[in-house]
Structure formats: structure tokens, C-alpha cells
Amino acid sequence: MRNRSFWRKAGVFFLSFLLTGSLFLTSNIPSARAGDNDGTLSQETTWKKRQLRALWVASVTNIDWPSAPGLPIGQQQQEFIQILNEAKELNMNAVVVQIRPTADAFYPSKLNPWSKYLTGTQGKNPGYDPLDFMVREAHKRNLEFHAWFNPYRVSMDTETDQLAPNNVARLHPDWVRSYGGKLYLDPGLPEVRAYIINSVMEVVNHYDIDAVHFDDYFYPYPVSGIDFPDDPTYQKYGADYPDKGDWRRHNVNLLVEQLSHAIKEAKPYVKFGISPFGIWRNQNTDPTGSDTNGLQSYDSIYCDTRTWINEGWIDYVAPQIYWNFGYAPAAYEKLVDWWAHEVNGKNVHLYIGQAAYKIGHSTEAWDDPEEMPNQLLFNNQFAEVKGSIFFSYKDVKANYLGFRDRLKNDLFKYPALIPTMPWLDDNPPKKPKLLKAENKSGSAVHLVWKDQSKGDSTAFAIYRFSSAKEISLNRPQNLIATVRKNGNGLQTFDDRTAENKPAIYVITALDRLHNESKPSNPIFVR
Structure with a gap:
């Protein structure tokens, strides 16, 4: 790990030591189809x-x-x-x-x-x-x-x-x-x-x-x-x-x-x-290494x-x-690949x-x-x-x-769940039961649910949908929050981003390795 101020003071000298080649080599990202592993991408x-x-x-x-x-x-x-x-x-x-x-x-x-x-x-x-x-x-x-x-x-x-x-x-x-x-x-x-x-x-x-x-x-x-x-x-x-x-x-x-x-x-x-x-190793040292030329x-x-x-x-x-x-000694795109x-x-x-x-x-x-x-x-x-x-x-x-x-x-406009590690645990908790979703004078939608996981859950994911046909846990845009479990009683959350529009809410339970339960019953809010 590097101290930023350290890099500022010694950047040219130190990087020249770590990576052979000129520090001042620069390169525009090549233009090509999105999906090619050369540093190009879709702008969306x-x-x-x-x-x-x-x-x-x-x-x-x-x-x-x-x-x-x-x-x-x-x-x-x-x-x-x-x-x-x-x-x-x-x-x-x-x-x-x-x-x-x-x-x-x-x-x-x-x-x-x-x-x-x-x-x-x-x-x-x-x-x-x-x-x-x-x-x-x-x-x-x-x-x-x-x-x-x-x-x-x-x-x-x-x-x-x-x-x-x-x-x-x-x-x-x-x-x-x-x-x-x-x-x-x-x-x-x-x-x-x-x-x-x-x-x-x-x-x-x-x-x-x-x-x-x-x-x-x-x-x-x-x-x-x-x-x-x-x-x-x-x-x-x-x-x-x-x-x-x-x-x-x-x-x-x-x-x-x-x-x-x-x-x-x-x-x-x-x-x-x-x-x-x-860099693990360079190709010129080990043919299975990366196409780089820097400290190994x-x-x-x-x-x-x-x-x-x-x-x-x-x-x-x-x-x-x-x-x-495009950095010649150690290009970002080559190393990620x-x-x-x-x-x-x-x-x-x-x-x-x-x-x-x-x-x-x-x-x-x-x-x-x-x-x-x-x-x-x-x-x-x-x-x-x-x-x-x-x-x-x-x-x-x-x-x-x-x-x-x-x-x-x-x-990072929308929240994200941490990826699961099924080799450590792949057993999701039981789904929660959504008890209430009510609009509180337009300022927030108040949600109340019951945890039914018998202690396996540590957190919950809150989803909001605009219509029944939109209900899917796979769309990141519908995940509005993740909240930590608060004791063993009823759980609550106030959605202050609902904008006073009709919506359907669904809750899922997460364990500490982020396995996700099936969705709760949905509740429609006008």
C-alpha cells in the first residue's frame, strides 16, 4: 500500500525503479468494440x-x-x-x-x-x-x-x-x-x-x-x-x-x-x-506471466x-x-485480463x-x-x-x-450486495414476512417485517418496484437499501426516496456471507 504524499514527492524516481520504461509514456484508450479486452468499453x-x-x-x-x-x-x-x-x-x-x-x-x-x-x-x-x-x-x-x-x-x-x-x-x-x-x-x-x-x-x-x-x-x-x-x-x-x-x-x-x-x-x-x-511475473521471465515489464x-x-x-x-x-x-510497462487492461x-x-x-x-x-x-x-x-x-x-x-x-x-x-448509483462465497456457505436464510408498508404523509414509506430465519440472518435487502410485471430481484436498479438486523424483534425501515409514487415493496433476508433468501410477500403502496 502506498502513501499518496509519498508518491507525489518521489513518484518519478520510485516508479522508474519499480517499472522499467518512461513514466511519461501516455496513451489514449484505443477505440474498438465494447467487450474487447484492450481497455475499451461502452460509455453506458x-x-x-x-x-x-x-x-x-x-x-x-x-x-x-x-x-x-x-x-x-x-x-x-x-x-x-x-x-x-x-x-x-x-x-x-x-x-x-x-x-x-x-x-x-x-x-x-x-x-x-x-x-x-x-x-x-x-x-x-x-x-x-x-x-x-x-x-x-x-x-x-x-x-x-x-x-x-x-x-x-x-x-x-x-x-x-x-x-x-x-x-x-x-x-x-x-x-x-x-x-x-x-x-x-x-x-x-x-x-x-x-x-x-x-x-x-x-x-x-x-x-x-x-x-x-x-x-x-x-x-x-x-x-x-x-x-x-x-x-x-x-x-x-x-x-x-x-x-x-x-x-x-x-x-x-x-x-x-x-x-x-x-x-x-x-x-x-x-x-x-x-x-x-x-504484477506476479512478467512474460519475459515466465511465459505464463503477464505482458508487462516491471517489478515481479x-x-x-x-x-x-x-x-x-x-x-x-x-x-x-x-x-x-x-x-x-496503455501504460507500457504495466497496462491496466492487460493486468486485469x-x-x-x-x-x-x-x-x-x-x-x-x-x-x-x-x-x-x-x-x-x-x-x-x-x-x-x-x-x-x-x-x-x-x-x-x-x-x-x-x-x-x-x-x-x-x-x-x-x-x-x-x-x-x-x-455506484445503486446499492450492491457483496458477492457470495459458496465454498464457505451456500445455504440461504428463510424469507421474511412483510407485515406493513404504509405511506407516512408523503415523507416516507414505513416498512415493517418479521424475520423468520431463526437466527441465520444478519441483514435485509429492500426492493421497490413500480409495477407487478417489474418484480425481479435481478435488477440492481430495484435494490434501494440494505440494512443490518436489529435484534430478534420486528424490523423496520423508512424509505425516504419513494417520491410519493405507487410502488410495490419486497424484502429478502441475507446471512453474514450474503446468501439471499427468497423474496417476502409483496405489498403495494399507493
Whole structure:
């Protein structure tokens, strides 16, 4: 994951390092028939009823939340509520929140100190449980909460005296390596692997999260001419791997596999997703790789994403395809197509990591207000692409080149249900019974229904139709809201968008993996 201000300051230099070729190469989207996988598309938005729509909310260096360390509890909470309200207003359905950015915690932990990004001092108690608060508030708005962990990063600098006494780097300095001006845990150590898994499972076991999320940071991104200092570990544990790169990939694979099994053993419904760097391997290295010419995550940060997908260790993959259409070293359209083929037929969802932070800032191509909308429309051409995650919240909120408005008024005009994962659960709840739908003086239509799912439901979908012949749950335009279940009693909703016109209402029940019941009985409102 990238800090937008970092890209602004070092964009040309850093991208030149990551991707060979000129940063200033620009290209118009070629004109061709919609449906060709070359970056072209129909100009008319095609909405989808099921589509993950998520925001990354980064806490490291206070990128998104909290806006600064040491804020009063009330201000911290209000800032987060604003993020959730903004997400809901844009018809998002998930937030991916960084709760362990640097071997620290946004929750009371027996393994990690309180994060300094909360209070300004690592280890200082903020006076409440931020994670419990965030999960509850997200669920109130029927937003999935994906708990985002950075597994190996210990510190954004090498100043150990600023770390809390119970920080892993101070308790186990032999586990820690200094590289590129930061501190990292050594992925080759079994003790490190156990510590990371225990850190994640502490959250899985004690909080009602919907998913565990890792980003692209595994072994650190390479510093030119300097190898990661893990030779002693390799000598001790790498005898079966003559190639050090294979051994490093094995270490990461073990973490992913063992954590995957631990999550599913504890809570089978909790998803596990990873957002790798956008390029796995280039064709000139591996003929099965993408038609690109940039840094290869398989070789440079030792991410064997293909194995994670093929083995079913992850439930979703969200590659960070942070480049524009036609970009010579790594064209957006080529990478979406490659990843779509990679997940085809697998029990893994593909979500695309979208570079909202580049809109209006990076290169000439990103000065085109249609670049990001066109990327989202292009995604819709692929059955394998199940949604998008935007980096990050503040860049979407900033409305660069009117992108936020475009989401609200066009691209995400209607709500969407999160795609189901039938390999985890495919048993829908029982349908609800709609008891009442009445027009309250033209200001709203008041709906009341009874949940008949016997505890299997967590939320409900509200549909509105203009006539009986229009009744179909397949049209996204008829889905007007999703609401969280409120206890076990009667459920209510006020439709304030009805415009005082005759309408027919139908309710469905959703379980926590978004399986949908059959529709309730319809009720006509004049």
C-alpha cells in the first residue's frame, strides 16, 4: 500500500525503479468494440447487483484515520463515523481498516503494544477499544469490516528506543532485521510465524470481524544492491532449498497456509484476503506471466500468489493494479485480463485494487477524469472481477476530478450486495414476512417485517418496484437499501426516496456471507 504524499514527492524516481520504461509514456484508450479486452468499453454504465465496493482506511502515519495521534476519544470516534457515513453514502459495502500497521495494535492485545498512531506514544492506552467500536459502527451500517494486518513490519524507522517495552523488537531482538531504514521481522523464523498467526487469531477469536486482510508487504521491497539480511536464518533453516528465493517463498507460503487453516478452524465464515503488488511475473521471465515489464512480486518480495489461489488458502485476491490504460510497462487492461484468467474456475474472488490516490496527481493519463471511471466500467466486462477496493478513503473523499461525484451519481448509483462465497456457505436464510408498508404523509414509506430465519440472518435487502410485471430481484436498479438486523424483534425501515409514487415493496433476508433468501410477500403502496 502506498502513501499518496509519498508518491507525489518521489513518484518519478520510485516508479522508474519499480517499472522499467518512461513514466511519461501516455496513451489514449484505443477505440474498438465494447467487450474487447484492450481497455475499451461502452460509455453506458452497467450496474451489478453483486459487487464488493470497499475503501482502504490506512492508519500507518495517520494517512486516513485517526487524522492525527493523540486526539480526544470523541474526535477519534467522530472521524471514524464520518468515514463510515461517507462509505454508506457512496453505496460502498465494506471497509478495510488497518488495525496492526507496525507490530502494534488498535485493540487491547496481549501480544502487541497500543499503536502510537492512536495516542502519539506506543504502548499508551487510548482509553477505549477502537476495534470494538469500529466493528460495531461498521455493522450498524451493514458494512463488512475487513481487519487489515501488516505481518512483518515492526517500525517505519530503526529507533528502537521509541518502541514500547513489550514490543516484539525489544522482547525478541534476534527476530528483527533492519533494512531500508525500517525494522522487519525475519519471515524465515518459525517463532516469527507463530507470533504473527497468534496476533491475527487474537483478533479473529475476540472480535466480530468479517475478514482478515494482508496487503502487499511481505519480504520488504528491495533496496538496490542490498539483500535482506537473513543469511544466518537461511543457513539454519534453508538446507532443503538451494535457491534462496524458493526458501523465502516457502516461508511466506507457510504463513499464508497455516493462518488460513487457523482462521477457518476458529470461524469458518471469516474470509482471508490478500492484496498483492499488481504484477506476479512478467512474460519475459515466465511465459505464463503477464505482458508487462516491471517489478515481479514473485521474485522481489517472494509472493507466490498463484499457489495461494490454486491451493484455496485465500478467499479473495485484490491485486494493486495502480497503472493507467496503455501504460507500457504495466497496462491496466492487460493486468486485469491476466488476473481474471488466473482466478478463473477457482474458489477465490478477484477484487481490483484501484489507485484513487493517483487521480489528478500522477501522470498525464491520470489527469483524464475518465481514467478511473473507465477502469471500473472495464472491470464490469469480466465475470471474474467481483469488485474493487480503493486506496484510500481520503483520496476518494477529496473528489479529485469529480470522481467521488461520479461514484455517487453514476457508477455506484445503486446499492450492491457483496458477492457470495459458496465454498464457505451456500445455504440461504428463510424469507421474511412483510407485515406493513404504509405511506407516512408523503415523507416516507414505513416498512415493517418479521424475520423468520431463526437466527441465520444478519441483514435485509429492500426492493421497490413500480409495477407487478417489474418484480425481479435481478435488477440492481430495484435494490434501494440494505440494512443490518436489529435484534430478534420486528424490523423496520423508512424509505425516504419513494417520491410519493405507487410502488410495490419486497424484502429478502441475507446471512453474514450474503446468501439471499427468497423474496417476502409483496405489498403495494399507493
